[in-house]
Amino acid sequence: MSDELILGFPVLRHEGGDFLDSVVYTVEATQYQNDRKLLITHTLKGNSFIAELLKSKKAAFLVSFFYKDNAERQNFICDDWDYSEDKNEIIAEQSIDIDFSYAPEINPCIVVVENETIIVNDHSGLTEFWQDEKFDVPAFSRVAYHLKLQFTSGNVSSLLNVQCDEGYQSGSIKTKVIETAGEGDQPIKIICAQDVFDELKKQVTSEPFDAQTAMRKAIITQVLCHVYAHMNNLESKKEVHSGLLKHMEMVFNQTGENWKDGNNFNASFAATKITPYAIDALNRENR
Amino acid sequence: MTLYKEIDNGIWSEFGKALLSSKGSKMQVDFLQSCRDGKDVFLQYLNGNLFNEENAIIAGKGIFLNHKFTEAEFRFPPTDTQQIIWDAFKEVPRQNTGSCGFWGSIIVDMIKHDCITPNYLASNVNGVNETGFYMLDRAITSEDGLIIDECVRRILRSMGNPGPRGKRIIFNDFYLGKAYWRWNWSNKMSNKIDLSFEEILNTLDDKGYAEFSGKMHTKKSYISQTNTFGGLLLFLSKNPDTLVKSVGRIIDNLTYLSIWKAIEIQSPESNEIEIENIARSL
Numbered sequence: 001m002s003d004e005l006i007l008g009f010p011v012l013r014h015e016g017g018d019f020l021d022s023v024v025y026t027v028e029a030t031q032y033q034n035d036r037k038l039l040i041t042h043t044l045k046g047n048s049f050i051a052e053l054l055k056s057k058k059a060a061f062l063v064s065f066f067y068k069d070n071a072e073r074q075n076f077i078c079d080d081w082d083y084s085e086d087k088n089e090i091i092a093e094q095s096i097d098i099d100f101s102y103a104p105e106i107n108p109c110i111v112v113v114e115n116e117t118i119i120v121n122d123h124s125g126l127t128e129f130w131q132d133e134k135f136d137v138p139a140f141s142r143v144a145y146h147l148k149l150q151f152t153s154g155n156v157s158s159l160l161n162v163q164c165d166e167g168y169q170s171g172s173i174k175t176k177v178i179e180t181a182g183e184g185d186q187p188i189k190i191i192c193a194q195d196v197f198d199e200l201k202k203q204v205t206s207e208p209f210d211a212q213t214a215m216r217k218a219i220i221t222q223v224l225c226h227v228y229a230h231m232n233n234l235e236s237k238k239e240v241h242s243g244l245l246k247h248m249e250m251v252f253n254q255t256g257e258n259w260k261d262g263n264n265f266n267a268s269f270a271a272t273k274i275t276p277y278a279i280d281a282l283n284r285e286n287r
Numbered sequence: 288m289t290l291y292k293e294i295d296n297g298i299w300s301e302f303g304k305a306l307l308s309s310k311g312s313k314m315q316v317d318f319l320q321s322c323r324d325g326k327d328v329f330l331q332y333l334n335g336n337l338f339n340e341e342n343a344i345i346a347g348k349g350i351f352l353n354h355k356f357t358e359a360e361f362r363f364p365p366t367d368t369q370q371i372i373w374d375a376f377k378e379v380p381r382q383n384t385g386s387c388g389f390w391g392s393i394i395v396d397m398i399k400h401d402c403i404t405p406n407y408l409a410s411n412v413n414g415v416n417e418t419g420f421y422m423l424d425r426a427i428t429s430e431d432g433l434i435i436d437e438c439v440r441r442i443l444r445s446m447g448n449p450g451p452r453g454k455r456i457i458f459n460d461f462y463l464g465k466a467y468w469r470w471n472w473s474n475k476m477s478n479k480i481d482l483s484f485e486e487i488l489n490t491l492d493d494k495g496y497a498e499f500s501g502k503m504h505t506k507k508s509y510i511s512q513t514n515t516f517g518g519l520l521l522f523l524s525k526n527p528d529t530l531v532k533s534v535g536r537i538i539d540n541l542t543y544l545s546i547w548k549a550i551e552i553q554s555p556e557s558n559e560i561e562i563e564n565i566a567r568s569l
Binding site: 072246 | 381382385386454455458503504508509511512546547548549550551552553
């Protein structure tokens with residue numbers, strides 16, 4: 001049980017049980033002082049057992065930096081925060097020096113700092129599915145993630161590199177996957193026609209509200225499902241990019257399809273079984 | 288921030304790639320011959336084929352490694368030479384000591400100042416008498432493109448050029464870089480865990496460092512975090528045989544564990560226990 005609890009945020013199997021929509025963990029990172037410093041702002045909204053753990057200092061915000069060229073990792077814990085009763089949110093800020101001439105990859109989460117047992121109640125921020133359930137949360141468990149790869153929000157931009165080829169016919173997409181891409185690299189390359197690229201660049205809404213927004217989100221989901229169907233046939237996954245592998249396993253679970261069904265497996269159909277992904281960060285600078 | 292002199296990394300990389308584009312080519316043989324013919328000819332070759340590019344050198348503070356190496360010492364620096372290397376570069380920011388262009392510039396300056404001769408770069412002194420001159424003569428007179436290419440690759444690696452194996456070359460394959468980084472880790476970790484600098488340096492002997500470095504600079508950089516690495520070193524200092532047998536699998540398991548558990552903020556001593564449990568279960 002505790003394994004499932006700590007594997008993601010929201011963490012539970014699709015349609016099985018989940019955090020309430022009112023529970024949201026977001027992180028913003030802003031460079032300042034001539035790009036020599038990073039301001040990391042963690043925000044946890046809503047009532048949840050995680051908020052209670054933070055308030056009682058049994059959990060803390062953690063941000064990890066990864067400087068790719070030197071393979072250097074740095075960790076910064078923050079247990080100092082402000083609580084806004086009006087907004088029902090906990091906000092913590094960290095100002096951290098950038099030690100290299102390039103910005104690091106940023107990997108924030110919330111960790112429990114000592115062994116805890118949680119009995120789910122109305123204030124736990126979980127759906128009724130887990131009512132009265134008892135969880136053991138070991139010390140140092142990551143109870144909340146906000147990676148660049150934020151699976152449940154659909155932001156998979158850290159896996160994808162999208163390029164436009166004006167020579168492509170309207171509506172066409174070509175996907176290349178480099179399963180063995182290095183840490184920090186984007187293993188999936190999408191090359192698409194101008195019209196597809198333009199669609200992908202547009203702002204995505206959390207929920208599709210018409211055929212076009214649904215299509216926009218579904219494009220990426222279909223691509224991912226085809227990539228993972230291909231990867232599922234690899235004989236050895238030992239050297240596969242860890243982020244890709246982790247996400248692949250999660251997509252397998254979410255679709256509820258039999259991915260090992262060889263030629264009978266239909267990746268496009270599987271893509272219809274999950275909430276579509278979209279690229280949230282495609283339109284940001286330097287992507 | 289102080290800028291240090293280095294070769295532009297893009298130009299440096301292209302220089303290596305061009306040399307490796309065709310095995311046994313005239314270009315490769317010419318390069319080897321210039322290396323065989325000594326300092327002046329080799330520097331002339333570099334001037335004509337590398338430094339002729341505009342902005343090939345990024346100006347900055349120069350570091351002079353004022354030590355005349357023997358060939359074997361350059362290939363396998365003993366502890367006292369490692370100390371000399373460390374002393375020369377310990378104040379340089381890690382971004383520079385992680386840069387191929389920085390080390391390339393150092394090597395060229397060492398040749399200019401007679402600290403090494405170009406033939407050292409081809410050396411494979413490794414228990415057998417495969418000196419730089421021997422390796423160069425063997426390659427230059429060979430009709431086997433693979434032998435010629437292999438010698439070119441060795442020289443490029445000895446110069447910290449990323450052409451043969453990418454930019455991570457300077458952490459392990461490049462002799463000076465390897466000595467510097469091993470010393471750097473031992474120094475850093477001796478302030479974090481209850482092991483002396485010498486004990487850590489011994490654990491990170493040639494084989495151990497190669498194992499760690501390979502992991503740290505590929506896909507398992509997770510272990511480069513000081514609390515995680517500290518746990519590993521504590522474990523290995525008590526169980527040295529494990530290093531040879533199964534440290535690779537232990538590191539793999541640590542990486543999986545890190546997905547859900549923030550072992551990077553757990554103390555090295557707690558991580559040592561964690562690693563013991565992993566090792567027992569293998």
